Amino acid sequence: MKQLSEQQIIDNWNKLIKLIDDTFVDTDDNERHTKLREMYDYFEDRMSVAPASGKAAYHNAMVGGYVEHVLHVTKCALQIKELWESNGPEINFTDEELIFAAMHHDLGKVGDLNQDYYIPQDSEWHRKNRGEIYKHNPNLQYMSVTDRAIFLLNHFGISMSQWEYIGLRLTDGMYEEANKSYYLTYNPDWALKSNIAYILHQADMMATHIEGDEWKRADEEYNTQLSTNMKKAVDSKTKTKQPSPKLSEKSQDLFDELFGDK
Ligand SMILES: [Fe+2]
Numbered sequence: 001m002k003q004l005s006e007q008q009i010i011d012n013w014n015k016l017i018k019l020i021d022d023t024f025v026d027t028d029d030n031e032r033h034t035k036l037r038e039m040y041d042y043f044e045d046r047m048s049v050a051p052a053s054g055k056a057a058y059h060n061a062m063v064g065g066y067v068e069h070v071l072h073v074t075k076c077a078l079q080i081k082e083l084w085e086s087n088g089p090e091i092n093f094t095d096e097e098l099i100f101a102a103m104h105h106d107l108g109k110v111g112d113l114n115q116d117y118y119i120p121q122d123s124e125w126h127r128k129n130r131g132e133i134y135k136h137n138p139n140l141q142y143m144s145v146t147d148r149a150i151f152l153l154n155h156f157g158i159s160m161s162q163w164e165y166i167g168l169r170l171t172d173g174m175y176e177e178a179n180k181s182y183y184l185t186y187n188p189d190w191a192l193k194s195n196i197a198y199i200l201h202q203a204d205m206m207a208t209h210i211e212g213d214e215w216k217r218a219d220e221e222y223n224t225q226l227s228t229n230m231k232k233a234v235d236s237k238t239k240t241k242q243p244s245p246k247l248s249e250k251s252q253d254l255f256d257e258l259f260g261d262k
Contacts, residue, residue: 001056001062001133001215001218001219001222002062002211002214002215003061003062003063003218004062004063004064004065004068006143008050008064008068009048009049009063009064009067009139011112011215012064012067012069012092013044013048013067014047014069014252015071016070016103017037017040017098018242019038019071019074019103020033020037020040020103021033023095023096024036024096024100024101024232030159032158032159033227035157036156036158038156039152039153039156039158041254042113043110044112046065046110046116047067047110049063049064050064050065050066050067050110050111050116050117050118051063051064051066051070051109051118051133051134052065052066052068052106052109052119052211053066053109053130053134054118054121054133054134054135054136055131055132055133055134056131056132056133056215057131058208058212058214059207059208059209059211059212059215060211060215061133061134061215062133064213066106066109066110067121067209068211069106069208070103070106071113071201072207072210072211073102073105073106073171073204073207074099074102074103074159075207075235076180076202076204076207077098077099077101077102077199077200077203078095078099079203080100080199080202080203080206081095081199082198083096083218084195085161090194090195091192091195092163092194092195093161093167093191093196094162095194097161097163097164097167098167098196098199098200099165099170100129100167100168101162101163101164101167101169101171101196101200102167102200102203104147104149104153104168105149105167105168105171105172105200105204106145106149106171107145107148107149107152107153108143108145108146108147108148108149108152109145110150110152111137111140111148112140112148112152113152113155114139115137115139116137117136117137117145118135118136118137119134119135119136119137120133120134120135121133121134121135123135124137140181142197144176144178145240146168146169146171146172146176146178149204150165150168150169159228163194163196166182166192166194166197167194167196167197167199167200168197168200169182169197170183170192170197170200171197171200171201171203171204172201172204173197173201173204173205180198183197183208187193195252207240213236
């Protein structure tokens with residue numbers, strides 16, 4: 001399984017805070033940077049170690065997986081936006097709006113104000129047979145991840161623009177049933193009026209699949225290393241069981257006796 005070192009977890013947290021400081025500024029009528037820092041300070045202990053999913057088969061189901069995923073989606077979103085831009089469509093949102101939506105599309109995975117969304121799976125059977133490393137916290141009021149993200153941002157008084165809302169609301173694409181009326185409409189007036197949702201969905205998909213592949217590769221490397229170590233252990237045992245010189249002499253004598261010229 002993929003794992004992050006303590007230093008990588010600290011580095012990722014610092015990168016996230018730097019991204020906030022570099023992207024958002026307070027204005028006379030909107031202290032968004034200050035409010036964001038308040039929210040991130042509040043959640044630092046829990047958010048910095050939160051996983052991005054609960055199952056090994058999904059992505060980043062590990063300590064620090066959430067922050068790594070959010071940074072990954074933000075990076076992919078900026079790269080994909082450039083790809084779109086170079087192919088000619090209208091980009092009617094700012095990089096700040098794109099970063100805000102990317103950073104908060106999975107915010108609900110941190111949990112509510114007091115409790116984590118994911119807690120360690122304590123059933124050995126589920127860990128082994130279902131690959132469930134974490135499970136959903138049963139004490140939390142049910143909300144979709146996106147609804148909880150919006151609830152938390154609202155709680156900390158963090159406002160968002162229309163495109164930020166549309167972006168983070170629709171990042172899951174058609175994987176979320178509730179998004180259907182936004183993506184599939186037969187009324188042209190209701191079609192999405194910004195490409196921000198498509199770009200964020202592509203970024204989230206890309207980051208998620210890459211993280212899933214990294215997990216599989218880490219597993220393969222672990223298994224290869226394990227079989228190499230086992231082979232080495234068997235080889236060294238076999239070597240220690242090599243016939244002693246004395247035994248070799250005995251074998252030679254027997255050979256000579258049976259097949260030697262007499
Ligand atoms: Fe995501």
